[in-house]
Amino acid sequence: xxxxxxxxxxxxxxxxxxxxxxxxxxxxxxxxxxxxxxxxxxxxxxxxxxxxxxxxxxxxxxxxxxxxxxxxxxxxxxxxxxxxxxxxxxxxxxxxxxxxxxxxxxxxxxxxxxxxxxxxxxxxxxxxxxxxxxxxxxxxxxxxxxxxxxxxxxxxxxxxxxxxxxxxxxxxxxxxxxxxxxxxxxxxxxxxxxxxxxxxxxxxxxxxxxxxxxxxxxxxxxxxxxxxxxxxxxxxxxxxxxxxxxxxxxxxxxxxxxxxxxxxxxxxxxxxxxxxxxxxxxxxxxxxxxxxxxxxxxxxxxxx
Amino acid sequence: xxxxxxxxxxxxxxxxxxxxxxxxxxxxxxxxxxxxxxxxxxxxxxxxxxxxxxxxxxxxxxxxxxxxxxxxxxxxxxxxxxxxxxxxxxxxxxxxxxxxxxxxxxxxxxxxxxxxxxxxxxxxxxxxxxxxxxxxx
Ligand code: SF4
Ligand code: SF4
Ligand code: SF4
Ligand code: SF4
Numbered sequence: 001x002x003x004x005x006x007x008x009x010x011x012x013x014x015x016x017x018x019x020x021x022x023x024x025x026x027x028x029x030x031x032x033x034x035x036x037x038x039x040x041x042x043x044x045x046x047x048x049x050x051x052x053x054x055x056x057x058x059x060x061x062x063x064x065x066x067x068x069x070x071x072x073x074x075x076x077x078x079x080x081x082x083x084x085x086x087x088x089x090x091x092x093x094x095x096x097x098x099x100x101x102x103x104x105x106x107x108x109x110x111x112x113x114x115x116x117x118x119x120x121x122x123x124x125x126x127x128x129x130x131x132x133x134x135x136x137x138x139x140x141x142x143x144x145x146x147x148x149x150x151x152x153x154x155x156x157x158x159x160x161x162x163x164x165x166x167x168x169x170x171x172x173x174x175x176x177x178x179x180x181x182x183x184x185x186x187x188x189x190x191x192x193x194x195x196x197x198x199x200x201x202x203x204x205x206x207x208x209x210x211x212x213x214x215x216x217x218x219x220x221x222x223x224x225x226x227x228x229x230x231x232x233x234x235x236x237x238x239x240x241x242x243x244x245x246x247x248x249x250x251x252x253x254x255x256x257x258x259x260x261x262x263x264x265x266x267x268x269x270x271x272x273x274x275x276x277x278x279x280x281x282x283x284x285x286x287x288x289x290x291x292x293x294x295x296x297x298x299x300x301x302x303x304x
Numbered sequence: 305x306x307x308x309x310x311x312x313x314x315x316x317x318x319x320x321x322x323x324x325x326x327x328x329x330x331x332x333x334x335x336x337x338x339x340x341x342x343x344x345x346x347x348x349x350x351x352x353x354x355x356x357x358x359x360x361x362x363x364x365x366x367x368x369x370x371x372x373x374x375x376x377x378x379x380x381x382x383x384x385x386x387x388x389x390x391x392x393x394x395x396x397x398x399x400x401x402x403x404x405x406x407x408x409x410x411x412x413x414x415x416x417x418x419x420x421x422x423x424x425x426x427x428x429x430x431x432x433x434x435x436x437x438x439x440x441x
Pocket of ligand 1: 008010040042043044045077079429430
């Protein structure tokens, strides 16, 4: 089965490991992620000002490209998912902005995409935006996924980190039933045989893009998250977001300097963990970009 | 702190503009403080999220526009998700930043130096794009 896939710029550049692991896992599970033939950065953050038009245009173009391929688009980066999903809602519900944005899309068709008409019709929210984990749950099925597991991750204590962008605002994202106590990653981990570590900071912010402006403040946020998982004896943390990974993993270098006796904890993408369970070679899953190497923790449970 | 209050100040056009841009009704806030309590970066703020809203209710917009608070917000939306009155402080914050950035007299709170510093450490693109869009305009 083929599903249109929007990688986003970070997975195309800095988080190649995330892209690679996710595509390979999908293959093993019988899904081919079919990358949109044309796409651009979605803009990373959804503009909260009600008059934003230019700010959502890039995201709408991506959705419009996806609409030429099917009725769904799958994405992985939490920010992409948030931006695409919220933008889609604007296109479905805000008639004024929908009309303005479509004026731009019609102009695109006229000026630069004459050969293959860019859009046969206006973009009005035809596509459903799915996160990869939702695809695993709803298209593949966690039960079916569990059947393909080669090595159950018995005894591995994994803390699922949600962060903000998957969950909020709940009314629009509808990512899970309860935004304060989501369970989709717990269900995913249980299907892989892991010991799920529940920790209260799983839905707190890692500091996000503030790492660019005010590193200290962002590290204080990410340190709270990391410490909460460490305190509960997690072997590793999983995430869906390259920025979360950067703040939680790479910044442990700074945390080590700040906290004496700081115990590091590896942070990996959820599809890298899935890859281990599906029997994909750790070499292929590529942990070379992680500051804290997850391989010792995995080796301890005989998983690599 | 001394506040100057008058009907005119309280009904200031700029405060209405904030409501318009954010899509929020500032009068809905009953000052319970949950937005401030849940905010992960509140320690670094000079005016709490709930205080920003109170100041807006009293028409004290310039004080709010001068605050550090609006630049420290990480747009995590925790304040909005926990408000019992359905007020999204995160959107108010975006609106306040937009007003400052659209005046084009402000020095951007994220500049080229910040970007080159984090890019040297392999920060993901999305962090840089996000910070520039939210904090530079
Ligand atoms: S959110 Fe990020 S990763 Fe996704 S496309 Fe945009 S900038 Fe890129
Ligand atoms: S947790 Fe951090 S990077 Fe991840 S979505 Fe939230 S702010 Fe973003
Ligand atoms: S949580 Fe809502 S009602 Fe309470 S102070 Fe904040 S904005 Fe006001
Ligand atoms: S959106 Fe901003 S103000 Fe609201 S809780 Fe998050 S960081 Fe704090």
